[in-house]
Amino acid sequence: MINFNIRPTANKNLEDMAVNKINNLTKPKGSLGRLEELALQICMIQETTEPTLRNPHNILYAADHGIVEEGVSLSPKEITWQQISNFLHGGAGINFLCRQHGFKLVIVDSGVDYNLPKDKGIIDRKINRGTKNFLYGDAMTEEEMEKCLEYGAECVTAAYNDGCNVVSFGEMGIGNTSASSLWMTCLTNIPLKQCVGAGSGLDNAGVTHKYNVLKQALDNYKGEYTVENIMKRFGGYEMVMAVGGMLRAAELRMIIILDGFIMTNCMLAASMINPNVKDYAIFGHTGDESGHKLILDYMSAKPLLSLSLRLGEGSGAICAYPIIDSAVRMINEMDTFSNASITKYF
Numbered sequence: 001m002i003n004f005n006i007r008p009t010a011n012k013n014l015e016d017m018a019v020n021k022i023n024n025l026t027k028p029k030g031s032l033g034r035l036e037e038l039a040l041q042i043c044m045i046q047e048t049t050e051p052t053l054r055n056p057h058n059i060l061y062a063a064d065h066g067i068v069e070e071g072v073s074l075s076p077k078e079i080t081w082q083q084i085s086n087f088l089h090g091g092a093g094i095n096f097l098c099r100q101h102g103f104k105l106v107i108v109d110s111g112v113d114y115n116l117p118k119d120k121g122i123i124d125r126k127i128n129r130g131t132k133n134f135l136y137g138d139a140m141t142e143e144e145m146e147k148c149l150e151y152g153a154e155c156v157t158a159a160y161n162d163g164c165n166v167v168s169f170g171e172m173g174i175g176n177t178s179a180s181s182l183w184m185t186c187l188t189n190i191p192l193k194q195c196v197g198a199g200s201g202l203d204n205a206g207v208t209h210k211y212n213v214l215k216q217a218l219d220n221y222k223g224e225y226t227v228e229n230i231m232k233r234f235g236g237y238e239m240v241m242a243v244g245g246m247l248r249a250a251e252l253r254m255i256i257i258l259d260g261f262i263m264t265n266c267m268l269a270a271s272m273i274n275p276n277v278k279d280y281a282i283f284g285h286t287g288d289e290s291g292h293k294l295i296l297d298y299m300s301a302k303p304l305l306s307l308s309l310r311l312g313e314g315s316g317a318i319c320a321y322p323i324i325d326s327a328v329r330m331i332n333e334m335d336t337f338s339n340a341s342i343t344k345y346f
Contacts, residue, residue: 001228001273002149004247009044009279018043018331025334026342034304038282038327045253045280046165051328053255056166056321057159058094058103058314059245060087061152061238063111064130065175066139067217072178072210075200077130080174081114087172088120094170094313101321103168108155110148111237125151127237134234135217139179145232145240152244160252166324167249168257168284169266170314171238174200177289180265182214182234184291186225187268188298192218197261197290207290227272242266247273250280257317257324260287260310264295271299284320285309 022036023029030036042051062084068077086092087107090099098105107122113129116122127147131139140148159167177199184195196211223229231240243266249256250270258267258281270277278299285305286293296303304320337344 001146002153002244004153004251004274006247006250006274006276008276011044011047014047014049015040015044018049021049022331024336024338025330026337026340027334028345032330034302035323035327035330038324039331041282042255042324042328043331045255047253050332052165053325053328054165055163056101056103056168057106057162057164058098058168058170058318059106059108059155059159060094060170060172060314061108061110061241061245062172063127063237064113065173065179065236066131066133067135067178067213068175069133070135070213072213073174073199074202074206075174077113077174080172081112081116083172084112084116084122088122092313093311093315094318097315097318101318103318103321104162104164106155106159108151108241110151110241123155125155125241131236134179135213135220138233139235140232140237140240142232144237145228145235148237148240149244149247152241153248155241156245156248156252156254160254164254166255166257167245168259168314168317168321169242169245169263170259170317171242171262171312173236173238176236176239176262178210178214179234179236179239180262181291182218183230183265183269184295185218186230186234187227187272188295190291190294190298194294195291199289227269231269239266243270243273246270247277250274250277254280255324256281257320258283259314259317260285260312261289261292261295262312263317264292264299264301268295268299282320282324285316287316
């Protein structure tokens with residue numbers, strides 16, 4: 001499997017310098033709360049006490065899932081490609097958010113079961129026309145999984161070469177909350193019942209059916225619960241590409257903004273491949289999908305927002321971006337007590 005050389009951000013000298021700078025801004029010590037924590041984290045990521053945010057990208061990986069054949073989603077499979085068409089026309093939720101906050105939207109065909117137009121700016125990394133049905137076997141081959149990690153990383157490298165140093169990740173793939181629920185239960189030991197939610201809008205009967213299908217899929221799996229095996233058995237192409245993208249972003253010392261339930265599970269998988277990746281992650285929000293808060297708690301994550309979001313696409317991550325921007329502006333634009341001739345008042 002592709003290797004990622006991710007350095008931890010820990011640096012005692014730099015940390016002391018950044019904390020000292022933050023504490024000497026014209027405010028009571030700690031009075032800007034999470035902004036101070038974020039500023040320190042970003043300083044450590046960028047190895048400077050004068051951090052910057054440059055050319056943010058939202059990389060959206062899209063693919064179809066074989067498990068949809070079992071009726072686990074309210075939405076039919078064709079919604080995947082239809083929504084990508086909506087992305088291209090600028091009419092989706094992620095489009096207005098990218099426009100509002102200055103993000104470049106990058107759409108990656110990871111494995112959509114449709115012939116998407118190649119002349120519209122979509123990055124073609126189609127592994128196959130959707131994964132296999134994991135109720136009966138592996139969703140993808142080991143070779144496909146490795147290709148996903150490689151392609152996901154390549155997309156981040158391209159963003160980095162475009163001058164980007166802060167990246168959010170989004171996904172589009174009908175059925176991917178089912179895959180995420182199985183990743184969550186297999187990698188955390190949280191009972192499957194607590195990991196399964198409504199997805200795109202299932203009613204109680206639909207959620208029960210979804211749980212029963214996923215429980216059967218889990219019972220049918222007889223392999224080891226390594227992260228590689230779980231990604232291969234139950235993953236989506238877009239999810240594994242996101243794992244590769246996150247690992248590469250950390251390797252390049254980029255800020256990673258995480259979206260909802262699916263992308264949080266991808267960060268969980270990435271952190272089991274290389275624990276240092278979490279140093280680079282900012283958790284954007286707590287979503288409404290059942291299980292999201294549980295996995296955030298499991299990862300000791302502190303999400304910035306709670307807006308009852310469950311859209312995906314990277315929407316919650318981008319909604320959190322202005323708070324990150326505020327943290328960077330705080331450390332760069334606030335004056336110090338000495339420069340402003342103000343007596344320290346803490």
